[in-house]
Amino acid sequence: MSETTPHVLIVDDDPGIRMALNANFLRQGWTSETASGVREALRLIDRKSYDLVISDMRMPDGDGMEVLETVRATAPNTAVILLTAHGSVSQAVESMRHGAFDYLTKPVSFDQLRSMADRVLKSVKQQETPVAEPTVAASVPQATRNIVGTSPALLAALERARAAASTGADVLVEAESGAGKELLARYIHDMSDRANKPFVAVNCAAVPDHLIESELFGHTKGAFTGATGMRTGKFELANGGTLLLDEIGEMPLHLQPKLLRVLQEREFERLGDTRTLHVDIRIIATTNAGLAAMVERGSFRHDLYYRLNVIPLSLPPLRERMQDLPALAQHFALRFGAENRCATPQLAPSFLAAIARHSWPGNVREFGNFMRRVLSLHQGVVIDEACFDREFRPVLKQESTNPQGQMPVAGTRIADLERMHLERTLVLTGGNRTHAAEMLGVSLRTVRNKIKEYGLPPRSYA
Numbered sequence: 001m002s003e004t005t006p007h008v009l010i011v012d013d014d015p016g017i018r019m020a021l022n023a024n025f026l027r028q029g030w031t032s033e034t035a036s037g038v039r040e041a042l043r044l045i046d047r048k049s050y051d052l053v054i055s056d057m058r059m060p061d062g063d064g065m066e067v068l069e070t071v072r073a074t075a076p077n078t079a080v081i082l083l084t085a086h087g088s089v090s091q092a093v094e095s096m097r098h099g100a101f102d103y104l105t106k107p108v109s110f111d112q113l114r115s116m117a118d119r120v121l122k123s124v125k126q127q128e129t130p131v132a133e134p135t136v137a138a139s140v141p142q143a144t145r146n147i148v149g150t151s152p153a154l155l156a157a158l159e160r161a162r163a164a165a166s167t168g169a170d171v172l173v174e175a176e177s178g179a180g181k182e183l184l185a186r187y188i189h190d191m192s193d194r195a196n197k198p199f200v201a202v203n204c205a206a207v208p209d210h211l212i213e214s215e216l217f218g219h220t221k222g223a224f225t226g227a228t229g230m231r232t233g234k235f236e237l238a239n240g241g242t243l244l245l246d247e248i249g250e251m252p253l254h255l256q257p258k259l260l261r262v263l264q265e266r267e268f269e270r271l272g273d274t275r276t277l278h279v280d281i282r283i284i285a286t287t288n289a290g291l292a293a294m295v296e297r298g299s300f301r302h303d304l305y306y307r308l309n310v311i312p313l314s315l316p317p318l319r320e321r322m323q324d325l326p327a328l329a330q331h332f333a334l335r336f337g338a339e340n341r342c343a344t345p346q347l348a349p350s351f352l353a354a355i356a357r358h359s360w361p362g363n364v365r366e367f368g369n370f371m372r373r374v375l376s377l378h379q380g381v382v383i384d385e386a387c388f389d390r391e392f393r394p395v396l397k398q399e400s401t402n403p404q405g406q407m408p409v410a411g412t413r414i415a416d417l418e419r420m421h422l423e424r425t426l427v428l429t430g431g432n433r434t435h436a437a438e439m440l441g442v443s444l445r446t447v448r449n450k451i452k453e454y455g456l457p458p459r460s461y462a
């Protein structure tokens, strides 16, 4: 934010509102400019820098989300307040106001807008100082804005993450699948002094066992059959920044000593090479299985566990922070509107009440998948409880009444067929993933990945 008077851009296709706000801000001694639509606003944002952009949501040539996305991408220190004429989601919007950016429902009084503007600008200023208050208030850096929610449990996790970020120590994030571990890891990176350096993620469960060593450490040409060229490993790629080892519990036992050495010494060799490479990285590992129990069973080395667990962080499952649901619902609705270049779908209070009656065992991933399904299948209408009832399919429960099921009608998407087939198989095997993998003729890893991809609640499956 500039040290002098704030510079504001008002975007509204209604000339009356535009001129009234402009005159009021100018009277307050602010520098104010106006744009009559999205295109003009994007041109101005491209050329000049503003402390604050106040944008109408619906305009003939686009919507305020486009303005917001552009500002987020190009001017992270510019605050955005969106104005909407649609009041049906006031509760969600109120939560959203604290989570992603500020939001006011029209008609707004100038005083109301002015006091929100002051608060937002103050928050930006705090964020620009080196030691900022941990908060998910409006107009904070990109990473924070992506983490939606204001429940005490989430805020406490973010506060701890910020504290961890400032230390530079390695971190172990433990949470259920889909709860937001990777998001939290990115947040730690973005809040740390490595923010401008690479953030490299490796999903240890997704890389086949025989490839993970070269994936991490790289290899020279001819290091093993099939190594036709030199490959730079993820440790090298992350040099200076952060390496995320997602699902660390899946790290093969035989590789764990080598990983321990990198954690301790920050050095390693590429496969097929004798030269020792030194790296400066922060490691963030995540796990959704009880890693401590794996240590007890001997499937994870205790020395590696203690080395990784320098700062343990946990993120509560969604059912323990249900307060975040309205803001998350609104977040997915806004995203749907932006991605599909349509107006942001409206969510009725009855819909918000319906989602709050379920515990979402697959966490934010399951909830996000559900929102995408509802919004895709009910376009152009207010999303209410009836839409919820039609689309909500409690995983397993519905299928378990008739595990054999009937063949779905032609026209069902292949991905839906695959999901249904996987769910049925899991019902038949009593949730045993190993048996399900055998029945389906795929690897256990594939079953795990598909469970994750479709947002099926992991707890249900042994």
Ligand SMILES: Nc1ncnc2c1ncn2[C@@H]1O[C@H](COP(=O)(O)OP(=O)(O)OP(=O)(O)O)[C@@H](O)[C@H]1O
Pocket (backbone or CB within 6 Å): 146, 147, 148, 149, 175, 176, 177, 178, 179, 180, 181, 182, 183, 184, 246, 286, 288, 328, 331, 364, 365, 368, 452
């Ligand atoms: N608080 C949140 N606000 C917005 N989106 C979220 C939030 N938490 C999670 N998500 C979204 O939910 C999805 C799952 O999150 P993420 O991948 O971080 O979870 P995870 O715990 O790492 O999952 P897994 O253990 O399955 O890898 C992502 O699309 C992420 O963007």
